[in-house]
Amino acid sequence: MDVTTWYLEQTSRSDLLPAGTPAIEADIVRAEIVSPEFSRFLYTAVGGDWQWTDRLRWTWREWKDLLDGDVETWVAYHRGTPAGYVELTPGQDAEVEISSFGLMSWATGRGLGGRLLESGTARAWDLADRHEGREPTRRVWLHTCSLDGPHALANYRARGFRLYDTRHGAPGDEDEGTTPGPWPGAGPRAGPEEQ
Structure with missing residues (x-):
């Protein structure tokens, strides 16, 4: 299987373009307590x-080591869920990577992705305000690939990210064959609106 990976960036806070109003309301809150369990839950659920x-x-310790740095996790909640x-x-030279981004299956297609990306990118630009001694952000970057959601690349571009590199090749560690879903054998996805 050939996988295309796109690398995108913003080099100025003014690059960030606003999203429209989502069909569902969401509160976007920073997870301020280091919790490997919660981070792993988000990673697998999305x-x-x-x-x-x-x-x-990854072991619990590897998750904790990641989170013990200046890594920030911002979570969108709809009706408490x-x-x-x-x-x-955060990286070298006042750069910030959007290292993970996505929605639960039940929340897709409701305009929330644009709103969450706008908010998360804004938080990348003002990250130094929350971390003493850190230089102001000069660049925000991310990558996505052809294995990600079908609207991911368009969402990044709509928020003002510009393509700076494209690579083609066999999948790396991210491809181990069949995707496991949020958990093996997960059934139909129902969110708060359907329950």
């Missing part, structure tokens, strides 16, 4: 349908 398998082998999340990973 990424299980999109070949996100590279972190499934997690709907999606964005993970921000």
